[in-house]
Amino acid sequence: SGTASGNITVRGDRYWGGTTAANYKTTGAVVIESLATQFPADTTLLNHSFTGNSSLRIGRATNATALTLSGGSTSIVGEYTVYGSAITQNSAVTSSTGSILIDPTTTYVGSGALSATAGTVTISSGSTVSPTGAIQAGSNVTLQGSGAFTATQPISSTNGFIDIDAGGAVNQSGTLSAGSGGVSIESAAAVSVSGAIASVGTVSIESTGSATSVTLGANAIVSGAGSNLILKSKSDVLLGAAGITLQTAGKLNGAGGRIVIWADSDAIDQGYVDIPGNSVLNSIGGATGTFTG
Secondary structure, X not given: OOOEOOOEEEEEOXXXXXXXXXXXXXXXXXXXXXXXXXXXXXXXXXXXXXXXXXXXXXXXXXXXXXXXXXXXXXXXXXXXXXEEOOEEEOOOEEEOOOOEEEEEOOOEEEOOOEEEOOOOEEEEOOOOEEEOOOEEEOOOEEEEEOOOEEEOOOEEEOOOEEEEEEOOOEEEOOOEEEOOOEEEEEEOOOEEEOOOEEEOOOEEEEEOOOOOOEEEOOOEEEOOOOOOEEEEEOOOEEEOOOOOEEEEOOHHHOOOOEEEEEEOEOOOOEOOEEOOOOOEEEEOOOEEEEEEO
């Protein structure tokens, strides 16, 4: 029932989590890792809880086998770091002062909510990134992968930016809320955002591949003075629902930035801009620029 203060390191050829609940309860650092460069088989931590730890690391940076964390909960003080090939994070993680780094060499999936109250949240994947739990950070949120990106829950940054960078198609249906750093979504494939966006800083949504489109299906409100709203595609830019509002800075926040909608053309496709009825483009104190190439 008490709390220890020393560090805990669990190191072995294999780590078997079993089915019985385990609680790592210490104010010191906790490390679970292989003796060699990686665990020899896929590893599951089931019903594990980590409470009050100064930091928690699971796996070595060289670990190239799959890790699954399911059941239990993690509420720690400092850094949370997980290394593996395919990583599944179904248990919730909260860090009160540190950052969250999840570093899979292949895929990331996870229904566990990730919250770094004062730090950053980073998922850097070698392939697809598919968080189905909410993500919240006091600072920056960085979500990167060479494959597709799919997120269904809210993503927010209190004082930083949200950066989504994917090699495959992007489908963001949860809301996006960002501080002064703004929101950047970029993909070499099609980008579809159906969750509302609220940001102090500039919002930029871009598909860079040939014949790839950007579809925005919800309001995008940029509230910072001089911050821009940019929708740019190598093909089409589509406002995917009637009555959408695109807006930069309100009157109380000073001059607004530009609203730029840019549909390019190339040898494969002739781009166009589709704005349904009842849509509102409002740059208070700024300018609205619509460009087609």
